[in-house]
Amino acid sequence: MTPHAGGREGHDGLWALHLGSPLGIPVRIHFTFLLVLVWFGFLNWQRGGRPLLGVAFIVLLFTCVLLHELGHAMMARRFGVRTRQIVLYPIGGVASLEGIPSGAAELLIAIAGPLVNVVLAGLLLIVKVVFAIPWPVSPQEMVTSGSLMPLLLVANIALFLFNLVPAFPMDGGRVLRATLSFFMTHEKATGIAALVGQGFAILFGGVGLLKGDFILVFIALFVFLGAGQEAAFERGRAAVSGRLARDAMVTRFDTLAPQDSLGRATELLLATHQQDFPVVDAWGRVAGILGRSALLEGLARLGQSGAVLEVMRREPKVVRPETPLDQVLPLFQGDAGTPVLVADDEGLRGIITLENLGELIEVSRRLREG
Numbered sequence: 001m002t003p004h005a006g007g008r009e010g011h012d013g014l015w016a017l018h019l020g021s022p023l024g025i026p027v028r029i030h031f032t033f034l035l036v037l038v039w040f041g042f043l044n045w046q047r048g049g050r051p052l053l054g055v056a057f058i059v060l061l062f063t064c065v066l067l068h069e070l071g072h073a074m075m076a077r078r079f080g081v082r083t084r085q086i087v088l089y090p091i092g093g094v095a096s097l098e099g100i101p102s103g104a105a106e107l108l109i110a111i112a113g114p115l116v117n118v119v120l121a122g123l124l125l126i127v128k129v130v131f132a133i134p135w136p137v138s139p140q141e142m143v144t145s146g147s148l149m150p151l152l153l154v155a156n157i158a159l160f161l162f163n164l165v166p167a168f169p170m171d172g173g174r175v176l177r178a179t180l181s182f183f184m185t186h187e188k189a190t191g192i193a194a195l196v197g198q199g200f201a202i203l204f205g206g207v208g209l210l211k212g213d214f215i216l217v218f219i220a221l222f223v224f225l226g227a228g229q230e231a232a233f234e235r236g237r238a239a240v241s242g243r244l245a246r247d248a249m250v251t252r253f254d255t256l257a258p259q260d261s262l263g264r265a266t267e268l269l270l271a272t273h274q275q276d277f278p279v280v281d282a283w284g285r286v287a288g289i290l291g292r293s294a295l296l297e298g299l300a301r302l303g304q305s306g307a308v309l310e311v312m313r314r315e316p317k318v319v320r321p322e323t324p325l326d327q328v329l330p331l332f333q334g335d336a337g338t339p340v341l342v343a344d345d346e347g348l349r350g351i352i353t354l355e356n357l358g359e360l361i362e363v364s365r366r367l368r369e370g
């Protein structure tokens with residue numbers, strides 16, 4: 001479906017099964033996808049078909065979706081952007097890129113996925129012509145007769161067209177934004193692309209409701225929310241442009257040492273407003289971060305005497321005080337709950353949470369309007 005600038009492993013880690021790492025990119029499959037496989041097999045059996053054919057079709061279809069995502073990932077690699085992982089959901093795949101560049105690079109990365117489907121459709125068409133495979137007469141026959149190839153050909157054309165609908169979070173939305181941003185600011189281009197996307201979403205939703213097609217309504221909702229999120233993110237980014245990490249950081253906070261007990265951490269949690277505690281070693285270096293949920297989980301497992309070291313997150317998000325804030329903002333995408341630490345050569349300087357970043361964005365916008 002679409003590449004997005006994702007956070008770290010995110011909250012789907014538990015529910016996604018690791019499949020392998022083609023081209024060095026971890027590919028995971030969400031467990032709901034397995035439910036869809038069973039459901040599709042059952043549907044096909046109910047219609048008098050062979051259940052395995054239904055399953056085979058879904059597996060082949062998702063191989064095409066995976067190749068589409070790898071298309072984005074390979075183009076991103078050409079621009080030096082790493083892909084953290086690809087997750088396959090029942091409604092499509094998502095490639096998590098480490099930041100999406102703007103302009104021509106965004107355009108090429110967005111278009112690379114749908115182009116893979118064009119190539120696949122072309123290859124399938126050649127096979128169909130060479131082996132003289134007939135078109136199935138009815139949709140029912142497509143799954144029962146075993147002529148999966150023509151169905152797969154149609155599916156790839158559908159994937160191409162669907163992804164080029166100019167609506168976030170579809171690839172077409174990014175193509176539209178990148179094209180518009182050649183003529184206007186990135187923020188304005190995003191605003192227009194998001195509006196077009198929401199217009200399409202309302203159209204999809206209306207048609208879906210009229211026809212009683214709830215999958216279409218579901219997709220419309222997904223598109224509507226995706227477009228809104230993208231626009232909000234971009235407004236935030238424009239509001240903080242020109243500002244630095246040090247402008248947004250909280251400078252009065254408590255820290256823990258790696259060898260502190262969880263009992264000490266609990267005392268701090270109860271005595272302060274803080275939810276996340278930077279962990280700093282004896283030399284003043286940042287060693288990790290301990291959040292509220294990790295602390296509570298650690299308490300249940302190790303008790304009060306357990307050490308902070310055992311439950312803290314060892315790879316916190318760290319930036320320098322002079323890092324531009326619009327580069328800090330993407331670090332919250334997909335992982336909004338964990339604050340970003342600000343440190344220089346002397347050691348820890350501050351913490352940026354989503355809340356105080358949000359406040360800074362509000363204040364900047366009011367100042368700009370006023």
Ligand code: ZN
Nearest residue numbers: 001002113171
């Ligand atoms: Zn895509």
